[in-house]
Amino acid sequence: xxxxxxxxxxxxxxxxxxxxxxxxxxxxxxxxxxxxxxxxxxxxxxxxxxxxxxxxxxxxxxxxxxxxxxxxxxxxxxxxxxxxxxxxxxxxxxxxxxxxxxxxxxxxxxxxxxxxxxxxxxxxxxxxxxxxxxxxxxxxxx
Numbered sequence: 031x032x033x034x035x036x037x038x039x040x041x042x043x044x045x046x047x048x049x050x051x052x053x054x055x056x057x058x059x060x061x062x063x064x065x066x067x068x069x070x071x072x073x074x075x076x077x078x079x080x081x082x083x084x085x086x087x088x089x090x091x092x093x094x095x096x097x098x099x100x101x102x103x104x105x106x107x108x109x110x111x112x113x114x115x116x117x118x119x120x121x122x123x124x125x126x127x128x129x130x131x132x133x134x135x136x137x138x139x140x141x142x143x144x145x146x147x148x149x150x151x152x153x154x155x156x157x158x159x160x161x162x163x164x165x166x167x168x169x170x171x172x
Contacts, residue, residue: 115147115153115154116154122144122147
């Protein structure tokens with residue numbers, strides 16, 4: 031059923047002269063459709079950003095892109111099982127920002143969860159050392 035819907039969307043995009051190579055990637059198709067759908071509410075509530083806000087938006091895009099590139103590089107040079115626990119560190123940073131900028135208090139459940147994330151990260155690193163799971167860069171040096 032979902033494939034049928036997707037092919038209907040693809041046929042509409044073909045009618046709009048969207049290149050087939052673009053449509054082949056479902057990620058690109060999702061990005062295109064979600065962007066088009068997200069534009070609709072913009073017409074009701076758009077406010078022109080100030081030059082300072084444009085600078086902050088550009089910095090946000092740059093930092094987000096660099097973070098994603100570093101995460102992708104990490105997955106390329108280490109086993110996913112060793113890196114995955116550290117992706118949850120974003121939850122910790124989010125909580126820290128919430129506390130620093132908006133005065134949000136941390137609940138006991140959050141503190142417990144944060145401790146579990148930290149323990150999982152340490153265990154992932156230690157288990158890799160015991161099993162002999164090495165980084166690609168480590169094997170390239172020897």
